[in-house]
Amino acid sequence: MARTESNMLPLGTTAPDFYLLDTLDNTKKSLQDLKGITGTLVFFICxxxxxxxxxxxxxxxxxxxxxxxxxxxxxxSSNDVDNYPQDSPELMKKNAIDNDFIFPYLYDESQEVAKAYDAACTPDFFLFNNEMKLVYAGQLDDSRPGNDIPVTGKDIRTALNALIENKSISTNQKPSVGCGIKWK
Structure with missing residues (x-):
């Protein structure tokens, strides 16, 4: 598996809006429809x-x-489903149900949203405050397949807790690492 690091969108960047298919209920949703009161965590996965x-x-x-x-x-998910059919919207829905995702799993068919966020890999994380300004862009934690470090979400949870408690979030953020987005 190829290892690609996230591009680290500059902190303070306003969240790019989108209008994408939610594979769980087959409706289109915008960022404005889905954003949180305190914050919004957008992540690119497949x-x-x-x-x-x-x-x-x-x-x-x-x-x-x-x-x-x-x-x-x-x-x-912004992957090219022609060359990676396992990332199709139908299988995204199945994956979301199988993994008990309670969040929307959106399909970025044109890949324009991934480009707007400068997403590079899966997973790639972007945490925005209640003004939709980027406050964290980095890894979930130090765990990777095969490195025997437990998955805890430590880095994201630290940023989320600081945001909720209205404390400053460290600007020393490690990039996420994963598979490169499969571009068309």
């Missing part, structure tokens, strides 16, 4: 990436732990 498969249960748990605190999670 079905087949071993880095994402490794953290799926933590992604599901994150959403469950933080939704009551005003944080909304939004997953987006």
């Amino acid at each position: 079905n087949h990436c071993p880095f994402v498969i490794h953290i799926n249960s933590e992604l599901a748990q994150l959403a469950k732990d933080y939704i009551a605190k005003g944080i909304k999670c939004i997953a987006i």
Whole structure:
């Protein structure tokens, strides 16, 4: 598996808006429809990436732990489904159900949203405050497939907790690492 690092969108960047298909209910939704009161965690994932498969249960748990605190999670897949059919919208829905995702799993068919966010890999994380300004762009934690470090979500959880408590978030943020987005 190829290892690609995230591009680290500059902190303070305004979240690019989108209008994408939610594969769970087959309706289109915008960022404005889905954003959280306190913050919004947007992450780019896909079905087949071993880095994402490794953290799926933590992604599901994150959403469950933080939704009551005003944080909304939004997953987006931007992979080329012609060459990677395992990432098709139908299989995205199945994956979301199988992993108990309580957040929308959106399909970025044109890949324009991934480009707007400068997303590079799966997983790639972007945490925005209630003004939709980027406050964290980095890894979930130090765990990777095969490195024997437990998946805890430590880095994202630290940033989320600081945002909720209105504390400063460290600008020393490690890039996410995963499979490169499969561009058309």
